[in-house]
Amino acid sequence: MSLEQSVEALRYLGLFSNLDASSIMSTTVHALRPEDRVAAARILMREKSISGVPIVDADFRLVGLISVSKIIEALADGRLADSVDSVMVRDVISLHAHDTFETILSCFQRFKFGRFPVVEEDGKLVGMITDTDVLSAIIRSFYSVYVHDQRRTITLGSFSALSKEFENSADFVYDISCTGLENAGEGSARLKAFLQTKGFGESVVRRASVCAYEAEMNVCIHAGGQGSLRAIARNGEIIVRVEDEGPGIENIDLAMKEGWSTAADAIRELGFGAGMGLPNIRRFSDHLVIMSGKDKPTKVEMIFLESKE
Numbered sequence: 001m002s003l004e005q006s007v008e009a010l011r012y013l014g015l016f017s018n019l020d021a022s023s024i025m026s027t028t029v030h031a032l033r034p035e036d037r038v039a040a041a042r043i044l045m046r047e048k049s050i051s052g053v054p055i056v057d058a059d060f061r062l063v064g065l066i067s068v069s070k071i072i073e074a075l076a077d078g079r080l081a082d083s084v085d086s087v088m089v090r091d092v093i094s095l096h097a098h099d100t101f102e103t104i105l106s107c108f109q110r111f112k113f114g115r116f117p118v119v120e121e122d123g124k125l126v127g128m129i130t131d132t133d134v135l136s137a138i139i140r141s142f143y144s145v146y147v148h149d150q151r152r153t154i155t156l157g158s159f160s161a162l163s164k165e166f167e168n169s170a171d172f173v174y175d176i177s178c179t180g181l182e183n184a185g186e187g188s189a190r191l192k193a194f195l196q197t198k199g200f201g202e203s204v205v206r207r208a209s210v211c212a213y214e215a216e217m218n219v220c221i222h223a224g225g226q227g228s229l230r231a232i233a234r235n236g237e238i239i240v241r242v243e244d245e246g247p248g249i250e251n252i253d254l255a256m257k258e259g260w261s262t263a264a265d266a267i268r269e270l271g272f273g274a275g276m277g278l279p280n281i282r283r284f285s286d287h288l289v290i291m292s293g294k295d296k297p298t299k300v301e302m303i304f305l306e307s308k309e
C-alpha cells in the first residue's frame with residue numbers, strides 16, 4: 001500500500017481525529033537568535049542533521065527561519081559572518097499547537113517544505129514538525145489502533161496487523177477467569193515464570209509481564225473477567241496476546257490517553273482506574289496493536305524484542 005493510500009485509509013477510518021500538532025511535534029528545538037551569525041546556523045544544521053533552524057527573540061517568540069537554501073545563497077555571496085537576521089525568512093508558515101492532523105497534512109501538501117515550526121497563541125515556539133514526524137505518526141496510527149467494523153474491511157482489505165502465529169499454536173496459554181479481582185494478575189505472574197525458564201533477559205521479561213498484567217487487569221475490570229492470555233516466545237521475541245469477548249472499547253484513541261478511564265468509583269478506591277494501563281503498555285512494548293469497538297471483542301497484541309534492551 002502506498003503512503004498516499006495509507007493516509008487515505010487512516011483518514012477514512014477517522015484515526016487522525018485525536019492527533020494534533022502538539023502530540024506529534026518534537027519538542028527538542030534547536031533555535032538561534034537574529035543576532036547570531038549565519039555560520040552558526042550552518043554549523044547547527046550540520047551537527048544536528050536538520051534542514052532548517054527557527055529564529056526566536058528573547059522571549060522565544062518565532063521571528064524567522066533559516067533554511068539550507070538560504071545558507072547556500074549566503075555561502076555563495078560570502079555572507080557567512082553576517083547576522084542571521086539579514087538572510088532569514090520572516091513570513092514563516094507555522095503551525096499552532098492545537099492544529100489538527102488534517103491541517104498539518106494539508107500544510108505539507110500545499111507548501112512542500114520539509115519542516116514547520118509549531119507556536120502557541122502568543123507566538124512562542126514550542127516544537128518542530130518534520131515530514132519524518134508526520135510519517136511516524138501515520139505509522140503509529142496504522143499499526144496501533146484499529147476499529148472493528150466494516151469500514152476497516154473495506155479500507156484495509158485482508159491486511160492484518162495481528163501476528164499470524166497464534167492461528168496455529170502458542171507457547172504459553174492461560175485462560176483468564178476472574179470474578180471481581182479474585183485471581184486477577186495470576187496469568188501474567190505465570191507468564192513471567194514461563195519466560196524466565198525460556199532464558200529471556202530480566203529486563204524484557206519485566207516489560208512483557210508488566211504489560212501482560214495491565215491487559216489482564218483490563219479484562220478483569222472492564223470486560224467481565226473472561227478471556228485468554230497467550231504468548232509466543234522465540235528467537236529473542238515475545239509476542240503476547242490478551243483477548244476477551246467484550247463489551248469492547250468504543251474509542252481506542254481516547255482509551256490510549258493518559259488518565260482516561262471509565263472505571264467505577266469502587267474500583268478506583270482499590271487503587272485501579274488511573275487510566276494508565278494502556279498508555280503504559282504503549283510505552284513499554286516495542287509494537288502494539290489493539291483491535292476493538294463498541295460491543296466487540298478486544299484483542300491487545302504486544303511485541304517485546306530482546307534486542308531493544
Ligand SMILES: Nc1ncnc2c1ncn2[C@@H]1O[C@H](COP(=O)(O)OP(=O)(O)OP(=O)(O)O)[C@@H](O)[C@H]1O
Nearest residue numbers: 218222223248255261262272273274275276277278
Ligand atoms: N479489555 C477491555 N475491554 C473494555 N474496555 C477496556 C478494556 N481495556 C481498556 N478498556 C477501556 O479503556 C480505558 C482505559 O484503560 P487503561 O488500562 O488505560 O485504564 P484503566 O484500566 O481505566 O485504569 P488503570 O489501568 O490505570 O488501572 C478503561 O477505563 C476502559 O474504559
Ligand SMILES: [Mg+2]
Nearest residue numbers: 214218277278
Ligand atoms: Mg487498566
